[in-house]
Amino acid sequence: MTDPIDRAPFYHDGMRELQDRFDGRRVADGLEKHRLHFAFWEQDRQLIEAARFFFIATSYQDNVDCSMRSGDPGFVKITSPDTLEYPEYDGNNMYRTLGNIHRNPNVGLLFVRLDGKSFRTRIRGKATIHDSAEALAGHHGAKVVVRVRCEIFPNCPRYVPDLMGAAASIPANPFVPRPGYAPPPPEWKSRDYLKDVLSKHDPHRKRET
Secondary structure: OOOHHHOOOOOOHHHHHHHHHOOOHHHHHHHHHHHOEOOOOHHHHHHHHHOOEEEEEEEEOOEEEEEEEEOOOOOOEEEEOOEEEEEEOOOOOOOHHHHHHHHOOEEEEEEOOOEOOOOEEEEEEEEEEEOOHHHHHOOOOOOEEEEEEEEEEEEOOOOOOEOOOOHHHOOOOOOOOEOOEOOOOOHHHHOOOOOOOOOOOOOOOOOOO
């Protein structure tokens, strides 16, 4: 478990000022006391382990970024009561998310099921990047693995839209790495200004013969 000394206050001064301005401090304190937790509840586990995507926010100085990570259900693994990890697959070589984490471990994660009724799981965490053989072995196709120690806060689904009507018929993403399967190259790798400058590690780079 994360030691209390490692945790920043759940609310900073700016949040407190607005809570007081709109008479919300009592509600905010009640939510922190009864909903903030430092080990995954069963409802968190069910949402996270079935997720096909989640959103991640990172920052370093003035560089703020929000992105999405996706994969087959189970690509995010809960590895201890307060820790999860996920694979970074082949990407666009900008390293905006990983670069921010490399400089600033503070991250925000959002897991949401777009069915209009399931609670969201919001996470404030400390992220680390791992590329050992042991870490990579747990995630097929991973370039690196990101591990996050979490503070967890479930959130009301009141404003979550219901987009799940056809969810059962959504096919598997063809770009997700799987054992015995080589994902096709995305369209952008064939653009004239990129196709000849792909990273030497890119799985879709044309090899010299």
